[in-house]
Amino acid sequence: MPETLFHKVWNAHTVRTLPSGQTQLFVGLHLVHEVTSPQAFDMLRQHGWRVAFPERTFATVDHIVPTDSKRRPFLDMMAEEMTTALERNCRDFGISLWSADSPDQGIVHVIGPQLGLTQPGMTIACGDSHTSTHGAVGAIAFGIGTSQVRDVLASQCLALEPLKVRRIDVNGRLASGVYAKDVILTIIRRLGVQGGNGFAYEYGGTTVDRMSIDERMTVCNMSIEGGARAGYVNPDQTTFDFLRGRRFAPTGDAFDRAVTWWKGLASDPDAAYDDRVVFDAATIEPTVTWGINPGQSVSVTESIPGDADEEALAFMGFSRGTRVRGTKIDVAFIGSCTNGRLSDLEEAARIVRGHHVAPHVKALVVPGSKEVARDAEARGLHEIFREAGFEWRGAGCSMCLGMNTDRLQGQQVCASSSNRNFKGRQGSPSGRTLLMSPAMVAAAAVAGEVADVREMVEAGVPA
Amino acid sequence: MSESPERIAHISGRGIPLRGNDMDTDRIMPARYLRVVSFEGLEQHLFEDDRKTNSGHPFNDPRYTGATVLVVNENFGCGSSREHAPQGLARAGIRAIIAESFSEIFLGNSSILGLPCFSADHDSVDRLQSLIEATPEVVIEADVEAGIVTAGALRLTATVPQAFRDAFLSGQWNPTAMLLADFDRVRAVANHLPYVSGF
Numbered sequence: 001m002p003e004t005l006f007h008k009v010w011n012a013h014t015v016r017t018l019p020s021g022q023t024q025l026f027v028g029l030h031l032v033h034e035v036t037s038p039q040a041f042d043m044l045r046q047h048g049w050r051v052a053f054p055e056r057t058f059a060t061v062d063h064i065v066p067t068d069s070k071r072r073p074f075l076d077m078m079a080e081e082m083t084t085a086l087e088r089n090c091r092d093f094g095i096s097l098w099s100a101d102s103p104d105q106g107i108v109h110v111i112g113p114q115l116g117l118t119q120p121g122m123t124i125a126c127g128d129s130h131t132s133t134h135g136a137v138g139a140i141a142f143g144i145g146t147s148q149v150r151d152v153l154a155s156q157c158l159a160l161e162p163l164k165v166r167r168i169d170v171n172g173r174l175a176s177g178v179y180a181k182d183v184i185l186t187i188i189r190r191l192g193v194q195g196g197n198g199f200a201y202e203y204g205g206t207t208v209d210r211m212s213i214d215e216r217m218t219v220c221n222m223s224i225e226g227g228a229r230a231g232y233v234n235p236d237q238t239t240f241d242f243l244r245g246r247r248f249a250p251t252g253d254a255f256d257r258a259v260t261w262w263k264g265l266a267s268d269p270d271a272a273y274d275d276r277v278v279f280d281a282a283t284i285e286p287t288v289t290w291g292i293n294p295g296q297s298v299s300v301t302e303s304i305p306g307d308a309d310e311e312a313l314a315f316m317g318f319s320r321g322t323r324v325r326g327t328k329i330d331v332a333f334i335g336s337c338t339n340g341r342l343s344d345l346e347e348a349a350r351i352v353r354g355h356h357v358a359p360h361v362k363a364l365v366v367p368g369s370k371e372v373a374r375d376a377e378a379r380g381l382h383e384i385f386r387e388a389g390f391e392w393r394g395a396g397c398s399m400c401l402g403m404n405t406d407r408l409q410g411q412q413v414c415a416s417s418s419n420r421n422f423k424g425r426q427g428s429p430s431g432r433t434l435l436m437s438p439a440m441v442a443a444a445a446v447a448g449e450v451a452d453v454r455e456m457v458e459a460g461v462p463a
Numbered sequence: 464m465s466e467s468p469e470r471i472a473h474i475s476g477r478g479i480p481l482r483g484n485d486m487d488t489d490r491i492m493p494a495r496y497l498r499v500v501s502f503e504g505l506e507q508h509l510f511e512d513d514r515k516t517n518s519g520h521p522f523n524d525p526r527y528t529g530a531t532v533l534v535v536n537e538n539f540g541c542g543s544s545r546e547h548a549p550q551g552l553a554r555a556g557i558r559a560i561i562a563e564s565f566s567e568i569f570l571g572n573s574s575i576l577g578l579p580c581f582s583a584d585h586d587s588v589d590r591l592q593s594l595i596e597a598t599p600e601v602v603i604e605a606d607v608e609a610g611i612v613t614a615g616a617l618r619l620t621a622t623v624p625q626a627f628r629d630a631f632l633s634g635q636w637n638p639t640a641m642l643l644a645d646f647d648r649v650r651a652v653a654n655h656l657p658y659v660s661g662f
Contacts, residue, residue: 015648021626229567250662254661261657422490425489429516
């Protein structure tokens, strides 16, 4: 019987059906970070449990680590305490850790694929809702809470119910200046922030087929913003080329055998889906959010709709029928697990090269991992950003989430390449976030206000 | 939180209505309070930013002090997977949540703590919220098994998803022991996976 990748992977990892009717699902890769794990390790200690599969468990620090200096002890004492706690927990339980001093440290969803830990056909769990990112290579990846982190540490399993699968086809060519971020913001706008409840999103179509793994990660990353717990793209040649040679990827003949297995996992052409939606790439424009959830967005040329939510308008200081374009910004943030990879920085650098950040704007670039930082520096991107007036930071989650020292102040408006525009998300209770692609953030940083990046591309920004 | 099997079939107590859709976990528990290595004391920071800017916020309102049943609208708990959000609610004494709908991760995180999440339609939730606002002393009875919530003269259908319902009724809502019960099978499944055995 023809099946989706979701069902093939689910079935391969099913241990048994629990009395509640839930599935006991084996987790092939468990990623751990400093913020959602300390209580889980404490629960293990209380029960005298060990980590069941330490060799399938990997940890790093990303959420709370400072991005200005990685020198220990951190000036932020809580960052120091939580990092030290993770170091002790990983030592006590035999888990590999890339801590702040490791050359492989970075945002957990950036380093997993980068190291080749993330592979097609795996089930992946992490105490972070953006774990859906790993679906970009054809894995089924779930964000979980701390009690579930405890369960996975203790048993390498989760108690879950299977999801329905919605196939989302995006067909056609994206115009210049339109990016994967615009695709996923458009999908969420149309299907809603809870439209994906109960579903895994399978992304496909000619637009997605042509996307790099980095771009697919941006799309899968924000599945959760649409309510879908998991999102994935079927593995293809792009996936195999991405994985070949990565540190934890199979090598030699084993790689070829792996490719054979991976190919067989892709959804069958005549697989049945619980729902199907089709998007036309040609209609997608550079997109910005105007509200307080990621579904509240418009294209940069469009006006805020007449039925816009009152609470969101009041918080953001926008009115119906006006444009977000031209909104003065205070901060520009390029980074995060959504858009903190090398290709994101390259696109942003292409826009800022030869320009300067507007005088009133604080602008920062935060690479998603130390490897991203090294690769970017090898290409001279850090110089381009610095010359343009951006701060060039060390790897971490930074200003995506107001958990470290990078935070908005007061009612500042931030053009952000991150994933959430919730009230208070970027660390100031009254701070305002405008989500957009990294290239659009770069354009806003230079213009000092929300701008249409296509005009800068057309104005002859060198490719 | 209780670690031993404890059947949860019925919740009874006063309510606290909190209106608004898409109440994300950053609002329920602002990120700066995740800078902790334990869950203790999180209840002090529930909805902290909303409460500071709105003195009339239900969690500031003394009429709802001691309430155990939280009544909310659509897509409650969306966003971050932080368990700190339901931990804060549970530590503040909330024993059940009734909503039009929940974000899935939040629903799972709450259930694993023994905090049942009931879903009801928009009109039912609205009527219940209005009733509590008018008469905060009204006692809400929420029945996990029957999927019925009553308050005063109000009676509404409000159901807990079947798997969680069964888990609450059997006392097995904390699954770790079950997941460890048949570990040979876990190893067998692992050994069958090509990426575990090295292709």
